Amino acid sequence: MHQSAQSSIAPVLLTWPEVLKATRLSERMARRLIADGKFPAPLRIGERRVRFRAEDVQAWARSYPTAATGGGNAS
Incomplete structure (x- = not known):
């Protein structure tokens, strides 16, 4: 995709509830x-x-990092 085509597409914006649900x-x-x-x-x-x-x-x-990927602290 060309740079000019990418810049014309508006970014997807998330609300607080959407971010909290997605990230847990x-x-x-x-x-x-x-x-x-x-x-x-x-x-x-x-x-x-x-x-x-x-x-x-x-x-x-x-x-x-998460505990599932070995990067978190499981204690």
Whole structure:
């Protein structure tokens, strides 16, 4: 796909509930990870509205270590 074609497609944006369901994180943990720079920051789309880029959340999910992949702490 050409660069110009990619830039004309709007990104898929997720709400807080969609992000929490997809990642299985609590909102508190997600906010902590955002503050620590370990989770994609949301985009402010209004005074009280934020959305997350689906591609950023998916990239985070692929790279985040879990107990199932041997990267988490099982204790």
